Amino acid sequence: MPTSLDIAFGVGFPIVIVVFELLYLDKRLKAEIAAGVPNARRNAYRYLMAGEWGITWVALLLWARAHRPWSALGLVPPQDWHLVPGILITALIIAVTIRQFRAVQHLGVERRAALRGRLGGVEFFLPHTPAEHRWFLLVSLTAGFCEELLYRGFLTWLVASYVGLPSAIAVAVVAFGLGHASQGRSGIIKTALFGLVMSLVVPLTGWLVPAMIVHVLVDIGAGDLGFAVYYDRPAPA
Secondary structure: OOOHHHHHHHHHHHHHHHHHHHHHHHHHHHHHHHHOOOOHHHHHHHHHHHHHHHHHHHHHHHHHHOOOOHHHHOOOOOOOOOHHHHHHHHHHHHHHHHHHHHHHOOOOHHHHHHHHHHOOOOOOOOOOOHHHHHHHHHHHHHHHHHHHHHHHHHHHHHHHHHHOHHHHHHHHHHHHHHOOHHHHHHHHHHHHHHHHHHHHHHHHHOOOHHHHHHHHHHHHHHHHHHHHHHOOOOOOO
16 A cells, blocks of 8 residues: 555645646746747756656655565566557557658648647747757657656556546546646647546556557657757758
């Protein structure tokens, strides 16, 4: 059963993430970008990664301190049939990501202009320069590992210990959506729906790694799309 420290952490980390989203990303970052502050996005990427890794290490330390099996957190691959859907889902997402990457490389000027309007809610966070694009890859890796472990792993386990898995999934989905509050109401809803899909992938596959890989690839795809749409390439000589 969870300890008092587990409960305090499970209640606290979603609140910390929401506060960071609202006060830093939604307020400060958007203001800095509007004011043309140099390296505003790259600084935000650094702060986000440092924060998520810090919170994740606390979760891992709490887990190790209680001597719980890592399989209960979803970090050990299953030894039964669950391994098959995990491999299939991961392979499918990899194939889709490769196809999307190729399509993004061939976006025409009109298509790029049309996509700018559709990405308005997350434009402030997507990479606009080659340097930001490289940093966004690290952000994607961080989000894929840390957020899946925190929401689909620790938080789901914590809530399920008291009210069962379905209610735990609902709580984790809401917390995950609110954890992206800087993207506005539409972004919260879309993120929550993505979180719901990931929450179904984990019990289907029996571990967190397929969901982590899917999360990483989806974020990388978003970064590639944003870079292709917003980066103003120099005109050819």
